[in-house]
Amino acid sequence: SSELTQDPAVSVALGQTVRITCQGDSLRSYYATWYQQKPGQPPVLVFYGKNGRPSGIPDRFSGSSSGNTASLTITGAQAEDQADYYCNSRDSSGDHQLFGGGTKLTVL
């Protein structure tokens, strides 16, 4: 398969924990990368590889992977975390990049 599947929308209460998932066959071979995008802005890298968090990204963002599913977990979600989140990985051939359809996170 050359697709990455995400839930279209997820909500979380302020301060609670939320997991955003991404499914795809290529995730058995390649790590997922996660991007946050707020309206009218370019995406921002928030998590990569096994345990990579870019400088400036809060440590409440973490990632994990099992089989064909990768997850981005936000522990103690804040209002400013409300955004669209996209997963990305290579396709199964390794030659091309894929994006998931995106998950709209609402912080209640």
Place this chain on the structure above:
Amino acid sequence: QVQLVQSGSELRKPGASVKVSCKTSGYSFTSYAMNWVRQAPGQGLEWMGWINTNTGNPTYAPGFTGRFVFSLDTSVSTAYLQISSLKVEDTAVYYCAKDGPSVVIPFDFWGQGTPVTVSS
């Protein structure tokens, strides 16, 4: 600091062409590949392909062959995306995004995006 600054918004008629620029600074331009990503209105991100900034060799994603051309001017550390024979469905924001320092970091810095509107 790393910066990718894209050219401004464009309005074109169907059948015309457009060229989007992505001027970089703050890093060695030829050390990292450049990617292009499309985002149609209200839609998700779509990888268009990448260009090897050392050799100039482009790779296009399926669906982005023929009318789409990636190019470089290394003398000014700038990447370009040209789209010819524009269609209404090409209306989107186009982003450039540089490769990161590792294969597990595909796009570590992004341009601000260039809105392209195709309308008669």
